[in-house]
Amino acid sequence: MKKQILVKPVITEKSEVLSEKRGQYSFVVHRRANKIEIRNAIEKAYGVNVERVNTMVMPGKTKSRNTKAGMVKGRVSSFKKAIVTLVEGEVLDLYGDM
Numbered sequence: 877m878k879k880q881i882l883v884k885p886v887i888t889e890k891s892e893v894l895s896e897k898r899g900q901y902s903f904v905v906h907r908r909a910n911k912i913e914i915r916n917a918i919e920k921a922y923g924v925n926v927e928r929v930n931t932m933v934m935p936g937k938t939k940s941r942n943t944k945a946g947m948v949k950g951r952v953s954s955f956k957k958a959i960v961t962l963v964e965g966e967v968l969d970l971y972g973d974m
Contacts, residue, residue, distance in 0.1 A: 879906045881909045883906065899961060901960050915960075926960055927961045928961040930961075932956070
């Protein structure tokens, strides 16, 4: 079974600032993917040249919220995040034709 390297792009205010100012894009990636696999997957999927890949494992967190039935407690699982720096002058179109 082949693992899917790229899970989804991270779209937050901080990631938008990174993409506009530095040409860095954030992705949630498969937990066991390495930097070389991530680089190849980005280049193949989006047709861009990758300069650098930084990875980090984001820890899981406990969350709670109040509902009519009372307090509901849960856990958000941990995930691996990759910040991909593109070669200068290259742009990644994450939104497509929205």
